[in-house]
Amino acid sequence: MIKIKVLCGLASLAVSLGSLVAQQSPLLIRNATLLTAAEPAVIQNGSILVRGGEIAAIGTSVQAPENATVIDGTGMFVLPGIIDTHSHLGVYSWPSVDANADGNEMTEPVTPQVRAIDSFNFEDPAILRAVAGGVTTIQVFPGSGNLIGGQSVVLKLRPDGPALATLFREAPPGMKMAMGENPKRVYGGRNQIPSTRMGNFAVMREVFTQAKAYRQEWTKWRSSGEGNPPDRDLRMEALVEILEGSRNVHIHCYRQDEMQNMIQLSEEFGFRIRSFQHTVEGYKVASLLAQKGVGASTWPDTFGGKMEMADGIPYNPVILASKGVTYAIHSDSPDSIQRLWHEAARTVGYGVPEDMAVKSITWNAAWIAGVEGLTGSLEVGKAADLAIFNGHPFDIFSLVQKTIIDGEVVFDRERDWAKWNKLEVQQ
Amino acid sequence: MKRLAFLVLVLVTFSSTLAAARIALVGGRVYTLTGAPIENGVVLIDGERIRAVGADLDIPAGFERIDVSGRSVFPGLINASTVLGLSEYGGLVPSTVDTNEATGPVTPQLRVTDAFHLDSRNIPVVRRYGVTQVLVTPGANNVFSGQSALVSLGEGLLSDVVRVSSVGIHINLGEPPRSTYGPRNKMPMTRMGIAALVRQTLINAKQYVAKMERDPSTKPDLALQALIPAVRGEKPVIIRAQRLDDLLTALRLTEEFGLRTILTEAADAYKIAEKLAARNIPVILGQVTTQPSSIETQGAVYENAALLHKAGVLFAISTGGAQQAGQLPFEAGIAAAYGLDKGEALRSITINPARILGIDDRYGTLESGKIADVVVADGLILQPRNRVRYVFIKGQQISLRGWQEELYEKYR
Numbered sequence: 001m002i003k004i005k006v007l008c009g010l011a012s013l014a015v016s017l018g019s020l021v022a023q024q025s026p027l028l029i030r031n032a033t034l035l036t037a038a039e040p041a042v043i044q045n046g047s048i049l050v051r052g053g054e055i056a057a058i059g060t061s062v063q064a065p066e067n068a069t070v071i072d073g074t075g076m077f078v079l080p081g082i083i084d085t086h087s088h089l090g091v092y093s094w095p096s097v098d099a100n101a102d103g104n105e106m107t108e109p110v111t112p113q114v115r116a117i118d119s120f121n122f123e124d125p126a127i128l129r130a131v132a133g134g135v136t137t138i139q140v141f142p143g144s145g146n147l148i149g150g151q152s153v154v155l156k157l158r159p160d161g162p163a164l165a166t167l168f169r170e171a172p173p174g175m176k177m178a179m180g181e182n183p184k185r186v187y188g189g190r191n192q193i194p195s196t197r198m199g200n201f202a203v204m205r206e207v208f209t210q211a212k213a214y215r216q217e218w219t220k221w222r223s224s225g226e227g228n229p230p231d232r233d234l235r236m237e238a239l240v241e242i243l244e245g246s247r248n249v250h251i252h253c254y255r256q257d258e259m260q261n262m263i264q265l266s267e268e269f270g271f272r273i274r275s276f277q278h279t280v281e282g283y284k285v286a287s288l289l290a291q292k293g294v295g296a297s298t299w300p301d302t303f304g305g306k307m308e309m310a311d312g313i314p315y316n317p318v319i320l321a322s323k324g325v326t327y328a329i330h331s332d333s334p335d336s337i338q339r340l341w342h343e344a345a346r347t348v349g350y351g352v353p354e355d356m357a358v359k360s361i362t363w364n365a366a367w368i369a370g371v372e373g374l375t376g377s378l379e380v381g382k383a384a385d386l387a388i389f390n391g392h393p394f395d396i397f398s399l400v401q402k403t404i405i406d407g408e409v410v411f412d413r414e415r416d417w418a419k420w421n422k423l424e425v426q427q
Numbered sequence: 428m429k430r431l432a433f434l435v436l437v438l439v440t441f442s443s444t445l446a447a448a449r450i451a452l453v454g455g456r457v458y459t460l461t462g463a464p465i466e467n468g469v470v471l472i473d474g475e476r477i478r479a480v481g482a483d484l485d486i487p488a489g490f491e492r493i494d495v496s497g498r499s500v501f502p503g504l505i506n507a508s509t510v511l512g513l514s515e516y517g518g519l520v521p522s523t524v525d526t527n528e529a530t531g532p533v534t535p536q537l538r539v540t541d542a543f544h545l546d547s548r549n550i551p552v553v554r555r556y557g558v559t560q561v562l563v564t565p566g567a568n569n570v571f572s573g574q575s576a577l578v579s580l581g582e583g584l585l586s587d588v589v590r591v592s593s594v595g596i597h598i599n600l601g602e603p604p605r606s607t608y609g610p611r612n613k614m615p616m617t618r619m620g621i622a623a624l625v626r627q628t629l630i631n632a633k634q635y636v637a638k639m640e641r642d643p644s645t646k647p648d649l650a651l652q653a654l655i656p657a658v659r660g661e662k663p664v665i666i667r668a669q670r671l672d673d674l675l676t677a678l679r680l681t682e683e684f685g686l687r688t689i690l691t692e693a694a695d696a697y698k699i700a701e702k703l704a705a706r707n708i709p710v711i712l713g714q715v716t717t718q719p720s721s722i723e724t725q726g727a728v729y730e731n732a733a734l735l736h737k738a739g740v741l742f743a744i745s746t747g748g749a750q751q752a753g754q755l756p757f758e759a760g761i762a763a764a765y766g767l768d769k770g771e772a773l774r775s776i777t778i779n780p781a782r783i784l785g786i787d788d789r790y791g792t793l794e795s796g797k798i799a800d801v802v803v804a805d806g807l808i809l810q811p812r813n814r815v816r817y818v819f820i821k822g823q824q825i826s827l828r829g830w831q832e833e834l835y836e837k838y839r
Contacts, residue, residue: 096720126720181519283838303831304549304750306519315835322839335718342757345811396760396810397769421728 024407026051028064029388032073036378037080037363041355048078050384053407058378077392079358080377081136081385081405082340083365085297086277086330089138091116093124094334104143105150109187109194110207112175113234114150116140122163126334128420131157131411133338134387134400137168139369144178144252145186147194147203151238152176152250154369158405172370175242178252179262180308201261208269211239248274248370254308256284263292275368277330280312286323295368296320297330300346317360318351328365345394354394448822449473451486452803454496460778460792470500472799475822480793495803498816502793503559503800507711507780508691508745509752511553511561512543512578526566529607532615533628536653537573539563540592545585549749551829554580556753557802557815562594562784567603567667570615570624574653575665577784581820594784595663595689596654598625600673602723622676629684632658663687670723671695678702689783694727700738709783710735710742715762732775733766743780760809772809
């Protein structure tokens, strides 16, 4: 009896949630230039019909249903909602004080059991600024102080009550790793392994060897069907998910030799790397990355801030693009996330074709985060995640006028900017 | 006879190398920054100087013509606050960083020219964006951090590139000095500590002047000596302050000591725009994209520059930093996106910094007689899709092919 009541309760909850979305009246953005991140890449005098939180129609002759809200897109440019594949919003929330530093569990170099979602400050004021910059989806990572920093989380910047973001439930699980200077500096400074790059790799090999053994133990117990199960170890469980291909791997990596060594290690243990992050020397191994199907998140022109960034060049994106690497422009910053469209614009000055530059902050980024089937381009059936600009996004004078997430106008410059701009007033 | 001929040959070769370059940039849209841009204009560069700028100039014989039709010509950009040349790889590689003599908070005698790395890898990168000269400042960790210098991104010895070896005396208020010395239980630990230190030091400088006048054999104090032009109002005092209260402290100190103050960073400048305009205090803004991420920048807004312009404040836009100093034109462009007049955005990185730093008699616009710091871009230099194609510094064309271009060629 009770079971039926519970089931009925759940069913009606599902229905009411569904109808909440469906209850949005249809939205028509009319007569804008659409930069689709799909084919065709540009649609002039285009319109988008949004229904039930999704893109219902796109084209030059889309008709608006009677009850539709119409946004006049004349002179406007519509981009798919911008996606940042490397963010620490919420885990290093504003203001930047120690009490808000929750991104690095730097108490041991391998912490695959910790989850960025458990550190995420849903009221980080920086989130509003990102939305005002057209960002609709973020992939939040633990920091890079650890070799294995923990489980990433993908969020949509759509508010839910006082929370400024919502879990992107369909996004695949991810794990953040980091090679290079940061882990060896953190732990070397404490006279602990790793203190060298070879130490980095030795520890990585060690833990994956342990994970293999853990997996075998459980497999053995399951097939034997007798005796008590082995003890659960959350660290090992997360690593076994990697070995089994059910958790995507994203590795903070700057130097080309580390990327080559990491690819080799991944093949040694039989897992695939979804993306390198930062990938400052990606251009030196672009063909290898393309061949292995590894994606790359990077900056337009950052270089020189540490030794491993010494050879950063603004031609990195164009070389990655020309060799067929799926690359995204990321922010790794609560500041530049607000202008990710401008970050992409700078790559155009250094050779990237405009359509590819658009994809680098939309479809390509969606692919790296594993949500390319659901968002990241202006295509029928995808989520209505849209950034509406008052000029071409790569023109420095353009600004986002509206940000739409799952069909909801989350940011409207006229309605919201004055309030969102004054952080002191909010606090 | 042979020897004479040889000597003549050597002399002739030598003199043609030393002969002043004469270049005519023809057919571009010329942004003189003195009025509306000139369509289809000509800029004549004669040696180190601009000979003429105009629409239908006759091009004299002996001038090498460079066709810049379809392109735009600008005065070389001036970045009025950087640590270019003082910091190579940042704090993680301390042997390459010379920004902060953080061994004591009062070091006005330090000069950045004594630390400037002529061969910094960051210089060719910054130059590629059209920045032709920068104010190199000491870091912000000391209360009196030293003297800044105006340095060109041209070629040659220090004596060739250092244009003004001591531009201003730097005073830093706000978080950096207190977070440097406070944890060492050394003054300053608080903002009131910083201000007290400033006052006592300036008073000491005035007393030192008096002592020296009474008795010229007084033991010299180089730190106080460095402050003499500041307390006499002969040299600008460049005060770094972000938050409103620190800006107000700067104004109080200015009044108390009769300082020739220039404010820098100034995230909250818009909150006292009228006061600044009334007192003719210029501002070298930090990055337009300064964010409310730290406590002292909680008031930062993108509209800072636009609001200052509206109030009639003279300001320049700068970037700070070393590697990012080339982002200057885009910072100005972003200010324009948030309401700054586009012409003023261009002025904020050319003639305005020249005026603020007292060098507008020879830099900051494209006018006959000024030094030939000239850059040519695909179009409006504020736009990220445009590239700078030519850079002339003191009339000399500098190649834009640097180590980054070489890596590109190697791996493309």
